[in-house]
Amino acid sequence: MRAYPECIPCLVKQGLNAAEKLNLPKEKLYEVAKAGVRYLAQFEEFDRSPAYYAYHIQKFVKELTGVEDPFREIKRISNLKAEEILNKLNVEEYLKGDRLRRALKLSAIGNILDFAILSEEEAYGKILQLLEKDFAIDHSEWFERELETSERVLILGDNAGEIVFDKVLVKVLKELGKEVVYAVKGAPILNDATLEDAKMVSLTSLCRVITNGNDRVGTDLSVASEEFLNEWQRADLVVSKGQANFESLSGIGDKVIYFLLTAKCRPVVLESGASKVGDLIFKRNKPLEGGN
Amino acid sequence: MRAYPECIPCLVKQGLNAAEKLNLPKEKLYEVAKAGVRYLAQFEEFDRSPAYYAYHIQKFVKELTGVEDPFREIKRISNLKAEEILNKLNVEEYLKGDRLRRALKLSAIGNILDFAILSEEEAYGKILQLLEKDFAIDHSEWFERELETSERVLILGDNAGEIVFDKVLVKVLKELGKEVVYAVKGAPILNDATLEDAKMVSLTSLCRVITNGNDRVGTDLSVASEEFLNEWQRADLVVSKGQANFESLSGIGDKVIYFLLTAKCRPVVLESGASKVGDLIFKRNKPLEGGN
Incomplete structure (x- = not known):
């Protein structure tokens, strides 16, 4: 956009x-x-x-x-708090009934919270509250349908802290027999997750984690590494987390991308077709052919 | 500031x-x-x-x-709505007991509301709610004390709409035998009240209304007209309405100024000594000597 x-x-x-x-x-x-x-x-x-x-x-x-990674400590704290919260949540109980959609929702909720600012208690309370909320745009049925014939899913990560909740999504996709690759930033930018964060939260032991080879906000394909572009090509489906990835990839039409985010401002509300700030969004970049 | x-x-x-x-x-x-x-x-x-x-x-x-007064219609609507609301309020009943402080509060509340955006009903409801609120900074005792030995009060107006509620303050000051002069902008800027607004809401029939001779945001003495500077000199007390006047006059120490406003952002909260955004403020520019 x-x-x-x-x-x-x-x-x-x-x-x-x-x-x-x-x-x-x-x-x-x-x-x-x-x-x-x-x-x-x-x-x-x-x-x-x-x-x-x-x-x-x-x-x-x-x-x-004058510091290469000014958010390093903030990221570390966010990861720690998010891990504590995830341990406290009864995830298996929550996932019951509709595992994939619920894992997607948990991942979108991870996108809304600022773990560095909120206390563990506050973040935990907010999550319980947000789990009651439905996606304002919900293309999870299309996603499930496309997933059936897909082998490789590429997830584009967003922030530290949030990355912890994405582990649940990775697990559920793997249970469904999918090969999942998770992409982080190649170098520090804001509080975005890097390989260091992926290791810290043991995401690296769950699936293959690559970097996009750069330190941009969002995902700018024009400056991505060859390794990343290779995975991008090979992926049957891309799950793009967060607002910055939406901003940078919403114009892409030649790849199937599902945007998973919380709309945090009016321009993204308008561009995504959501109705208000705070809406949880799971949206295919273009309507699925033959889908309804 | x-x-x-x-x-x-x-x-x-x-x-x-x-x-x-x-x-x-x-x-x-x-x-x-x-x-x-x-x-x-x-x-x-x-x-x-x-x-x-x-x-x-x-x-x-x-x-x-390309329009000299782009807010003209917005100002007209604000004045009309504010007049309707003032007519609906039982002002005499409200003023009972503590006329001056209550008139000051009504004037500060006028500063918080965007009459152009709010419906009459919404604005009326908000006013009733805000009338329950105390000044977060309240120098009205000092004001009353100083008023006793003062003859001339100069009020620096702020927006259209808001100007309607200032009429109550003007009336109460006049009841106390004070000579009140009310200053508006000399030419259109934003939704600030001009002579046209003062006439529209009949403020001109209550007291002398002058302009500051320019179209600046707030009050910049370096570009004010001679007429305004003359009144500024002659006034024993200045009541400065709104945030923009506070911003431009908070550094002035050689004149007694009482700032009457609602703090609308963090910098003004910090500069005024209020505690949070939304606080009603009635503050003397410097502590009254011998006051406590």
Whole structure:
């Protein structure tokens, strides 16, 4: 999707939010905001995805901290908290009846929570509450149908913490006999999961984990590694997690992609066809032929 | 007050919000956002008030509509709705017991509501609810004390709609024998009240209404008219309404100013000493000598 006008101030704000999480002093926050407006001021057209611009703005945060992985500690805490919460949840009980759809929902809910900010108790409470919620866009029947004739599923991961809940989805897909490959970022960007996170939460012992070979926000195929593009080609189905991946891949039509996310702003609500911010979405990139 | 880092994206967003209210098409919204980031990208320091930058960004909205007073209809509707609501409120009953403080509170509540957006019913309901709320910062005792030895009160108005509720405050001050002068904007800016609004709601028949001689957001003394500066000098007390006036006058120490507003964002919460967004504030610019 193309950036909306309202994405422009939001992108600057995102840079500031990141800087605030890292406790940068006020003078550094001014620098981040200035770098943001100066970067955006150069464009005549905003025809790229919000994730594309977000990547460049987040680079200023890296530069200003002088640290290659400023979110490392935040990611570690998120993983730990999410693991605790997953252990506390009675997952097998929850999955009963409709294992695949429920695993998908748990994965989408993982996308809504900021594990670094919420206490374990708060996050746990929110999850129980959100599990009651239905997908606002639910293409899980199409997904199940296509899965029957599919062998390889590529999951595009999003954040640390969230990655823990994706393990349930990986397990359920594997029970169905699918070969699952999970892709993380090739280098640190924001709080996105990297190989380090995949190892930390033992995702690597569940399925093959690859990286996309770069540190972009979302998934930009034009800068992806050969290994990633190879898996992308081979996959029968792609499950794309989170808003940034949706932003960068929603325009792709020559691959079957199911977007699994929580809509966090009005532009994504509009582009996805959801009805409001906070909606859980499981949406095929285009209608399934012969599906209804 | 000086603009905070987070004011920078917020200023761009404000421009967009204004443009959205005017139903400008998406391409114009991109133009507003681009003009906003380009304008802000030129600054090395953000040592002016948010209202100062807001003024310049709002000028782009005027330029893009090609209309001198793009909010004219919104202001008219706000005045009409606010008048209906005031007629519905049993003001004399409400004022009983503590007339001045209650008139001040009603005036602060007028600052919180967007009469153009809310239906009359919604606005009326909100007012009843907010009347139950206390000032988070309440210097009304100091105000009453100072009022005893004061003759002239200058009120700096804020928006259309809101101006209607200020009439109650003007009446109560006049009952106390004070000479009240009410200042509006000298030319259209955003939905700020002008002489046209003061006439429309018959404020002009209650007290002398002057303009500040310009179209700035807030009150910038460096560009105010001689007539305004004359009244400013002569006034014993200034009552400054709304956030933009607070932003532009909070640094002034050589005049007694009481700020009457609702804190609408974190920077103003921090600068005013309020505790949270939404707090009603009635605050003297500096502690009253000998006051406690």
